[in-house]
Amino acid sequence: MPELPEVETVVRDLRPLLTGRVITAVRRSAFKLRRTWNPAWAAALAGTRVEAVRRRGKWILVDLECKADPPPNPLPEGRGRKADPPPNPLPSGRGSSGATSRELDSQIGSNVALLPFPLGRGPGGRSSPLLRVHLGMTGQFTVVPADAPEPDHLHAVFALDNGHELRFRDQRRFGSAEFFADRAAVESEMNAELGPEPFNIDADYFRAAVSGTGRNLKAVLLDQTVVAGVGNIYADEACFRAKLHPGRPGNKLTAGECDALREAVEAVLTRAIESRGSTIRDYVGGSGLRGGFQNEFAVYGRTGEPCPTCAAAVVCARYAGRASHFCPRCQAPEGQKPATGKKKRTTRGK
DNA sequence: CTGTAATCCTGCGAGC
DNA sequence: TGCTCGCAGGATTACA
Structure with missing residues (x-):
């Protein structure tokens, strides 16, 4: 369903709930979404702070602030840093809270091929990351208390530092969630592909x-x-x-x-x-x-x-x-009389 | 260039 | 009641 007004509403709702919050951990279901999720993104996202929540067309953009010390290589080999529980920082839902999350699993064990980041880290090593989400047809992006029961079709969970979770749910999986290390590059790419926002169009x-x-x-x-x-x-x-x-x-x-x-x-x-x-x-x-x-x-x-x-x-x-x-009368095709019996067959073959 | 169809999915209503 | 079929907010790709 989500077209611009729906996405805008989500963004406005999320803005006060997310701005300033730190993402402490990320979990991802093993199901594929429209765009491939790189398992390494979970580690790259952990520790980032939400700077702003925006929208471009039907895309949700979550601007992030880099951690104080960005790891030189966010790929899994760097997992030894700190004393974090390595692959899956969040307590696995099925273990801790009973029957809540059958679907959510460690993304590390998934068979998704490891891909490079869509865009590389900026020259200085320092960059402004971005979480980009598309809701597709049935996507839901909400903030709820971490102990709220987990619904079906939950595909990504971003734990926040205030006991809440940002959850991406998508029944049909036409949506997507992606991490980009270089926000500016994505934006120029998007601006090249998208027309203007439909307000005050020239x-x-x-x-x-x-x-x-x-x-x-x-x-x-x-x-x-x-x-x-x-x-x-x-x-x-x-x-x-x-x-x-x-x-x-x-x-x-x-x-x-x-x-x-x-x-x-x-x-x-x-x-x-x-x-x-x-x-x-x-x-x-x-x-x-x-x-x-x-x-x-x-x-x-x-x-x-x-x-x-x-x-x-x-x-x-x-x-x-x-x-x-x-309305066939109010919106009559030009040069055609409103009430002609000519009906347009629009069946699509077979 | 345009248009159409298929595809990625699950779920739901219509119709039998 | 239960089955199959067609269709659904989007985006992308392939082919006519």
Whole structure:
């Protein structure tokens, strides 16, 4: 579920709970996530202090402060340092607290190949590390007391210095958690791949991006390189708000329509953030609260129900490979009459 | 270049 | 009640 408003809500929830806290230990389940977890990251993370919690598009960025004495080589061979219990610093959940964590195991024993860090440590040996998390479809990122019962599908646990834990849970495992030693490098990489944040988007930029392509509006809005953070729900809601058909090719829009779409995207996302995002099924904010914007959907998930504006039945068709909901009257495709019987077949073969 | 499909997963509702 | 099927918030890759 997590699109920008949901991720923003998580970030806002986590910020006061994490800022200034020290990560004392990390546990990771043996299950693979979308991106490979390097077992050495647990040791690299231990001892770092959370400097800030931010968001970029749908990515959660946890800025970390380096430990006082960063180990020259964070790979497992350096485990002899200090008097820490070596491989798995946290008491294994299954051992200590009974039947709580069947899934969580020492990541050391996993069969995941040892990979180099995605980006190397900065030249000076000193660098600003980053924990980057993507919630995928069903990810949850919350802070709870360490003795809170462990739920299913728990894949990463970051123990904090105040008796709480930052937990990453993800039923479908489309999400990811990664550690980067060099924050600046990741950021420039992300900025190269992601479009601007969907607030105060430059009007000229957006017009050019939309009218410069023959792709349909749904595809354009879902494209993270055009604007970062829009997903299926808010793409549909934005098209409705702008009274534009999601299947319209971008290069068929007038400048005014481009502006309307841009304003609709910003307005919908702003409203959704105010409502703490949308909870369809699994989504919860960083403090475990659910969202409320699902009660304000005009078209998303309302197939067959009346359009809030004109009462025509909301239609669902497939654009850009995604279920797309719209009002056939308010969002009639340009040059096509609102009430023609021509129905678009969108079955995807077999 | 665009678009479509498949993939990574689990779970849930619809339909039989 | 129980089974199978299709589909679900995302991102990436391959192929037509």
